[in-house]
Structures are given as C-alpha cells and as structure tokens.
Amino acid sequence: MPTYRAPVKDMQFVLHDVLNVSGSDIPGYEELESDFTNAVLEEAGKLTSEVLAPLNVVGDTEGCRLENGVVYTPTGFKDAFEQVKEGGWTGLDMPEEYGGQNMPYVLGTAVGEMFSSANQAFTMYQGLTHGAASAVLAHGTDDQKAKWLPKMVSCEWTGTMNLTEPHCGTDLGLMRTKAEPQGDGSYKISGQKIFISAGDHDMSDNVVHLVLAKIPGGPEGIKGVSLFIVPKFLVDDDGNVGARNGVSVGNIEEKMGIHGNSTCVLNYDEAEGYLLGEEHKGMRAMFTMMNEARIGVGMQGLSQAEVAYQNAVDYAKDRLQGRDVTGTKNPDGPADPLIVHPDIRRSLMDQKSFAEGARAFILWGATLIDAAHRKDDKDADGLISLMTPVIKGFLTDEGYDMTVLAQQVYGGHGYIEEHGMSQFTRDARIAMIYEGANGVQALDLVGRKLGQDGGKHVMAFFEMVKDFCKENSDDEGLKDFIEPLKAASKDLQAAGMYFMQNGMKNPNNALAGSYDFMHLFGHVCLGLMWAKMAKASNAALAAGTDDAAFYETKLTTGRYYMARRLPATAMHLARIQSGADTVMGLDAEAF
Ligand SMILES: Cc1cc2nc3c(=O)[nH]c(=O)nc-3n(C[C@H](O)[C@H](O)[C@H](O)COP(=O)(O)OP(=O)(O)OC[C@H]3O[C@@H](n4cnc5c(N)ncnc54)[C@H](O)[C@@H]3O)c2cc1C
Numbered sequence: 001m002p003t004y005r006a007p008v009k010d011m012q013f014v015l016h017d018v019l020n021v022s023g024s025d026i027p028g029y030e031e032l033e034s035d036f037t038n039a040v041l042e043e044a045g046k047l048t049s050e051v052l053a054p055l056n057v058v059g060d061t062e063g064c065r066l067e068n069g070v071v072y073t074p075t076g077f078k079d080a081f082e083q084v085k086e087g088g089w090t091g092l093d094m095p096e097e098y099g100g101q102n103m104p105y106v107l108g109t110a111v112g113e114m115f116s117s118a119n120q121a122f123t124m125y126q127g128l129t130h131g132a133a134s135a136v137l138a139h140g141t142d143d144q145k146a147k148w149l150p151k152m153v154s155c156e157w158t159g160t161m162n163l164t165e166p167h168c169g170t171d172l173g174l175m176r177t178k179a180e181p182q183g184d185g186s187y188k189i190s191g192q193k194i195f196i197s198a199g200d201h202d203m204s205d206n207v208v209h210l211v212l213a214k215i216p217g218g219p220e221g222i223k224g225v226s227l228f229i230v231p232k233f234l235v236d237d238d239g240n241v242g243a244r245n246g247v248s249v250g251n252i253e254e255k256m257g258i259h260g261n262s263t264c265v266l267n268y269d270e271a272e273g274y275l276l277g278e279e280h281k282g283m284r285a286m287f288t289m290m291n292e293a294r295i296g297v298g299m300q301g302l303s304q305a306e307v308a309y310q311n312a313v314d315y316a317k318d319r320l321q322g323r324d325v326t327g328t329k330n331p332d333g334p335a336d337p338l339i340v341h342p343d344i345r346r347s348l349m350d351q352k353s354f355a356e357g358a359r360a361f362i363l364w365g366a367t368l369i370d371a372a373h374r375k376d377d378k379d380a381d382g383l384i385s386l387m388t389p390v391i392k393g394f395l396t397d398e399g400y401d402m403t404v405l406a407q408q409v410y411g412g413h414g415y416i417e418e419h420g421m422s423q424f425t426r427d428a429r430i431a432m433i434y435e436g437a438n439g440v441q442a443l444d445l446v447g448r449k450l451g452q453d454g455g456k457h458v459m460a461f462f463e464m465v466k467d468f469c470k471e472n473s474d475d476e477g478l479k480d481f482i483e484p485l486k487a488a489s490k491d492l493q494a495a496g497m498y499f500m501q502n503g504m505k506n507p508n509n510a511l512a513g514s515y516d517f518m519h520l521f522g523h524v525c526l527g528l529m530w531a532k533m534a535k536a537s538n539a540a541l542a543a544g545t546d547d548a549a550f551y552e553t554k555l556t557t558g559r560y561y562m563a564r565r566l567p568a569t570a571m572h573l574a575r576i577q578s579g580a581d582t583v584m585g586l587d588a589e590a591f
Pocket of ligand 1 (some may be wrong): 160162163164166167170171194195196197198255263430433434435436437438439440443
C-alpha cells in the first residue's frame with residue numbers, strides 16, 4: 001500500500017527561507033514564526049499520514065453508494081471527518097467571528113496540500129465547503145453570514161458548487177435551471193445539475209448548495225445568471241435544521257477516479273433558495289468560489305505528484321533490477337536497485353523538481369492572495385488573477401504527467417492495483433478537467449488575463465523577473481540559474497509579442513497558441529521559484545547550517561530544472577510562432 005510523509009521541512013523552507021513570511025508586512029503574518037508554523041504543519045502531517053492516507057485506498061475501492069436516496073461514504077470517512085472537524089482544520093483560515101482561526105491563507109494552503117496528498121477525494125468535501133463559505137463571506141448579507149457561516153466553517157454543514165448541467169459545462173450561458181421569485185425574498189429553484197462534487201453524503205447534518213440559475217425575464221445568456229443558497233434541509237431563524245428541501249440525488253456517477261467523493265446528479269424541484277449577491281451577477285459571486293477552487297485544484301496536481309513521487313522513490317530504492325553500468329552498487333545482491341539507472345533518475349528528478357518548484361509557486365501565490373485580502377493590495381490581486389489559470393492548468397497537467405512517471409517507475413507493478421499507484425494517476429486526471437477544463441484556462445489566460453488592466457500585471461511579472469536577474473547577475477553561485485531564467489523569460493515575452501502582432505489580424509493565431517503559452521508561463525514561474533530557492537539555499541549555506549545536505553540537494557535539484565525542464569520554453573515559443581495555419585489547415589470533414 002502507498003504511504004505518505006508530509007513534507008514539513010520543505011514547506012518550512014519555502015515559508016521561511018524563501019518567502020520570509022514572518023518578516024512580511026501582511027497583517028497576521030507576524031504570527032507565522034517558524035516554531036509556530038512547524039507545530040501546525042507537524043500536527044497536520046500526523047493527521048494526514050496516519051488517518052487520511054490509509055483511507056485513500058479504501059475510498060478508491062469502496063466508492064460512495066446511493067441507497068434509497070441517501071448517499072453513503074466509504075468505511076472510515078465519517079470518523080475521519082469528525083477528527084478533522086474536532087481538530088479545527090476546516091476553519092483554519094476563516095474569520096474568528098464565524099468560528100475560524102483567522103490564520104493566513106498561506107498556512108491553510110500548506111496544510112491543504114497535505115490533506116490533498118493524503119486523500120484527495122476525502123479532502124474535497126471540506127475543500128468545496130471552504131469555497132462555498134468564502135462566497136457567502138464575500139457576497140452574503142450580514143443575516144446570511146450569521147445564519148450559514150458558523151456551521152459551514154466548522155463543516156457541520158458542508159457546501160457544494162452547482163454550475164454544470166447536462167447540456168452546459170463550459171458555456172454556462174446555456175443554463176436552464178430557473179429561479180422563480182416568491183415575493184417574500186425567496187425563490188423556487190427548478191432544474192437539473194450534474195457532476196456535483198460532494199453533492200450529498202452522510203458526514204454532515206446539512207448540505208448547503210450554491211446554485212447558479214436564471215431568473216425568468218432576466219438578460220439572455222451568461223448575463224442572466226444569478227447565484228442562490230439552496231440547503232438540503234431548510235433552516236429556521238434560530239439555525240435549527242428542519243424539513244427536507246426540494247432537492248434530491250438522482251444518481252451518483254461511476255468515474256475514473258476520486259471514488260471516495262460523491263459526484264451527484266442533483267434534481268431541483270421548486271427547492272427554496274435565497275439570492276446570494278445581486279440578481280444577474282451570479283457569475284461574479286461564483287467567481288469568488290471558482291478562483292479559490294482553481295488554486296485548490298492546481299494544488300491537487302502538486303499533491304498527487306508529491307505522494308506518487310514519494311512512493312516511486314521508495315520503490316526505486318527497493319526493487320532490484322539490472323546493474324549499474326558504471327560499477328555494481330549492491331555486490332551482495334542479485335542486482336542493483338532501480339535508482340542506480342540514469343533513466344530512473346531522470347524520471348525521479350522530473351518529479352522532484354516539479355513538486356518542489358510547484359510548492360514554492362503555490363505558496364507564493366497564496367501570499368499574493370493574503371496581500372490582496374489582508375492589505376487590499378491591488379497589484380497582488382492583479383498578479384494572482386493573472387497566475388490563477390497558470391496555477392490551475394500548468395500544475396494539473398504537469399502533476400498528472402508526474403503521477404504517470406511515478407507509475408512507470410513501478411513497471412507493470414504500477415499498472416496493477418496492488419501497489420496503489422494507478423489511483424494517483426486516476427485521481428489526478430480530473431484536476432485537468434473540472435473547474436474549467438485546462439484548454440479553457442489557457443483561453444482565459446491569453447484572451448482575458450494578459451490584457452487585463454492594459455496588460456499591467458503581465459508587465460509587472462516581466463519586471464519582477466528582470467529585476468531578480470539584474471540584482472543577482474554577478475552572483476557566481478546563481479550562474480546556473482540566472483541565464484536560463486533570462487532566456488525563458490525572453491521566450492515568454494516573445495510569445496506575448498507574437499500574440500499582440502498577430503492575434504488582432506486573426507484571433508486563431510492567439511487561440512491556437514494559448515495552451516503552449518500557459519505551459520511556457522508555468523515553466524518561467526517554476527524557473528523563477530527555483531532561482532529564488534537557489535538564492536535562499538546559498539544564503540543558508542553561507543550563514544552556516546547544520547543541515548547542509550538539505551540545501552545542497554535543493555541546489556542540485558534546481559540545476560536539474562533549469563537545465564532539463566526549463567528549455568521547454570523554446571519549444572512552446574516555436575509552436576506559438578508557427579501560428580494557426582497548420583492547426584486549422586484541415587476542413588472539419590477531413591478529420
Ligand atoms: C468528477 C467531476 C466532478 C465535477 N465537479 C463539479 C462540481 O462540483 N460542480 C460543477 O458545477 N461542475 C462539476 N464538474 C463539471 C466540470 O466542471 C465540467 O465537466 C467542465 O467544466 C467541462 O464541462 P463539460 O464536461 O460540459 O465539457 P464541455 O464544455 O463540453 O467541453 C468539452 C471540451 O471542449 C473544450 N472547450 C469547450 N469550449 C471551448 C472553447 N470555446 N474553446 C476551446 N475549447 C473549448 C473544453 O476545454 C473541453 O476539453 C465535475 C466534473 C467531473 C467529471
């Protein structure tokens with residue numbers, strides 16, 4: 001069975017050596033002293049590796065089941081959920097007034113990675129609740145916040161997000177679910193939603209659905225969509241759960257992975273609902289949830305890569321096959337362990353350099369979110385808005401690829417179920433699809449985010465990379481980092497320039513290159529993270545440390561990324577610059 005060890009030391013390195021969180025002027029960060037974050041991460045590490053990780057395979061093999069309209073989660077999920085609630089983990093970064101602990105989002109993000117690595121399907125129940133609670137927090141009235149938030153923050157009631165319908169996924173303007181005003185401030189919601197994660201289960205007293213629907217007579221298309229709170233059980237003014245509302249589970253989907261999470265068809269039949277935010281501004285309100293969810297989904301890419309990598313390393317050290325061509329390493333055994341072989345090393349280095357780079361990228365992104373929320377920093381807000389599709393799309397594509405590499409280390413033993421490696425691949429696959437399929441993330445990046453606020457945020461990113469390279473150009477210890485980063489950043493700028501010069505003439509020139517652009521951007525971000533990690537490692541070594549091996553390992557891993565992974569930017573640029581002609585060259589009939 002696979003195991004999971006929380007990467008506490010690596011998280012501490014990113015938080016303190018690289019991001020210097022406790023030295024930041026973001027309100028609340030002064031609490032993030034190294035001892036404190038270490039204690040929180042160690043505790044989360046224990047819970048995730050000892051309680052949640054062993055349930056991962058149980059969830060995969062048992063799945064959820066629907067019996068007489070009731071959804072049951074796999075054996076052990078309910079008890080584990082109680083432990084998570086009792087530990088206060090569900091409200092770590094939620095406001096104290098609603099029962100949370102008001103910790104910065106960055107700490108919640110580090111803890112979230114552990115939860116997701118240990119058991120992605122399980123963690124989605126609380127993850128979706130967190131997203132729904134954030135939407136209520138941002139758009140709810142005071143009464144709505146008082147009524148719904150305390151129970152959602154504690155996960156006594158869980159949350160869902162309901163966008164998708166059978167005929168509309170990406171194109172939400174086609175939505176048919178209706179919301180009829182009742183004249184008393186409430187609405188009657190009718191329609192069918194499909195693929196609703198955590199849509200129903202037996203682990204909480206109520207489920208608070210956030211549902212997109214159209215109020216009849218409103219604007220056509222996406223502009224006519226509003227957001228509603230629709231509970232599974234109605235709640236009276238004193239917060240007591242009462243009668244069943246008009247929402248029922250039609251089915252739970254059979255699917256490729258995340259079997260422990262119930263993916264439900266939900267039928268709404270004149271269910272009572274309450275407007276969240278303004279009429280016809282539902283997408284704006286839902287975006288609060290979706291942006292948070294997109295970062296959470298990007299993290300799923302990292303989290304599955306990390307846990308798959310850990311197991312692949314163990315296996316590569318244990319499995320004896322073939323001999324090291326440069327000299328036997330295990331003379332007393334019948335063969336050397338897999339880890340001696342350069343091709344296995346390549347695979348493990350790809351995985352390691354991705355996971356550590358992605359961790360730094362996500363935690364840095366989380367500091368931008370904290371700066372935006374806690375300091376009202378508009379530049380940080382713009383930058384994270386630009387980065388969100390990159391975090392979601394790049395990290396989930398790469399994360400999935402890394403789980404495949406980890407599976408490959410096991411050979412045939414990775415393909416059979418006995419070792420549990422295929423679950424990581426199957427679970428990671430969904431992250432490329434939901435929360436806006438990755439192709440659509442790339443369109444969002446190129447079509448919307450690049451030009452947002454006159455291109456100010458992408459220019460700020462280029463400046464940031466340029467300044468870093470300039471400041472460190474004379475540093476001999478960073479010579480393997482600065483030149484590759486400069487070259488990659490130039491590729492990114494050239495791609496942006498290509499879109500500016502050719503996208504107007506023919507929008508397909510930009511759209512056909514958008515996926516490559518998302519990956520090009522992702523590599524530059526990870527290149528920047530590796531350069532920053534190298535600088536922090538050099539500083540630690542120069543200052544004297546009792547763990548030189550950790551920092552030396554960082555430098556070697558970073559050099560690998562710069563030499564072997566970052567050059568992908570040139571390929572992406574070449575593809576982008578080839579334009580749309582070859583992509584669109586065939587008539588549809590020719591396929
Ligand atoms: C396990 C699971 C859990 C889910 N959980 C939830 C949930 O909790 N709540 C919820 O509301 N939904 C959920 N979804 C739905 C998910 O978000 C959608 O499946 C996804 O948004 C894509 O919609 P679709 O499946 O209808 O694909 P379509 O919209 O039909 O798209 C099909 C393909 O075409 C591409 N495409 C579409 N439009 C364009 C375009 N203009 N240009 C280029 N390419 C395009 C897409 O990238 C995609 O690859 C879940 C889905 C699954 C499978």
